[in-house]
Amino acid sequence: MRGVILVVDDNADVVAIVQAILEANGYEVRVAYSGAETFTQLAKHKPDLVVLDIMMPDMNGLKVLERMRETPSLAQIPVILLTARDDDQDLLSGYRSGASYYIPKPFTSEQLLYGIRLILE
Numbered sequence: 001m002r003g004v005i006l007v008v009d010d011n012a013d014v015v016a017i018v019q020a021i022l023e024a025n026g027y028e029v030r031v032a033y034s035g036a037e038t039f040t041q042l043a044k045h046k047p048d049l050v051v052l053d054i055m056m057p058d059m060n061g062l063k064v065l066e067r068m069r070e071t072p073s074l075a076q077i078p079v080i081l082l083t084a085r086d087d088d089q090d091l092l093s094g095y096r097s098g099a100s101y102y103i104p105k106p107f108t109s110e111q112l113l114y115g116i117r118l119i120l121e
Helices: 012-024 035-044 061-070 088-096 109-120
Strands: 004-008 028-032 049-053 079-083 101-104
Touching: 004 012, 004 035, 012 028, 012 109, 028 035, 035 049, 035 061, 049 061, 049 109, 061 079, 061 088, 079 088, 079 109, 088 101, 101 109
Parallel strands: 004 028, 004 049, 049 079, 079 101
Antiparallel strands: none
């Protein structure tokens, strides 16, 4: 196993696609479909990396990321933002909030795996 990755997106299809790509490449995957569920998962198990969608209804990904960075036990977990929002302000907001990497949707499996390997290896 190459590492444990928590995939967070309110779109079940996106979660399934990312999970399939990661599992096929030897990663253990945990999933969450909302900001609140993210913190439930993080309380149970600390992953090696979080792949986090920005646009979610209850708590957007930037809020999740900011809360993670303010929580000492979660602050060091790397986060890759995965989002359809790709203008410069969104990108800068993500990095200012503490993102490790940023992948715009739509993405290829190669782009996703490159970002993950860049952070984890």
